[in-house]
Amino acid sequence: MKSSKIIGLCFLLSGLVFGKEIKIESYNWGYEPKEVILKKDEPVKLTLVSREGEHGLGSKDLKFDLQATPEKPESVEITPTKSGEFTAKCTVPCGKGHKKMNVKIIVK
Numbered sequence: 001m002k003s004s005k006i007i008g009l010c011f012l013l014s015g016l017v018f019g020k021e022i023k024i025e026s027y028n029w030g031y032e033p034k035e036v037i038l039k040k041d042e043p044v045k046l047t048l049v050s051r052e053g054e055h056g057l058g059s060k061d062l063k064f065d066l067q068a069t070p071e072k073p074e075s076v077e078i079t080p081t082k083s084g085e086f087t088a089k090c091t092v093p094c095g096k097g098h099k100k101m102n103v104k105i106i107v108k
Contacts, residue, residue: 021045021075026055026068026090029097035104040083047075055101056091062105065091080107 022044025032038044048057048066050073058065066074090101 021047023047023049024057024103025049025051026057026101027051028053028095029101031057031101031103033103035106037106037108038080040080040107043077043079045075045077047073049073053094054092055094057088057103058091059086059088059105061086062088062107064088067092083107 020042022036022038024036024046026048027050046057046064046066048055048068050068050070052070054067054069056065056067062078062080064076064078066076068074084107086105086107088103088105090098094101
């Protein structure tokens with residue numbers, strides 16, 4: 001088996017064993033992706049990465065609060081227990097566009 005196939009298989013198996021990870025990238029003044037879809041009762045690791053400056057991402061409904069800088073991403077594992085649409089917002093005052101920074105999280 002070629003090494004690239006082995007590496008691909010390792011990534012597939014790690015996703016099955018350790019669960020899903022979603023990386024959210026922050027920048028002045030937004031996030032990418034702008035919308036995340038999660039499954040109810042399925043654990044997921046959320047990782048916030050900052051492209052520039054210090055930013056946060058938090059949701060009271062989903063019970064998480066992350067803060068990241070370009071040098072230091074931050075992760076949390078959550079398990080959504082109710083379906084619906086939720087808004088995660090920037091939790092670190094970061095300038096004039098701070099109040100517009102949000103991510104829609106849909107739990108199915």
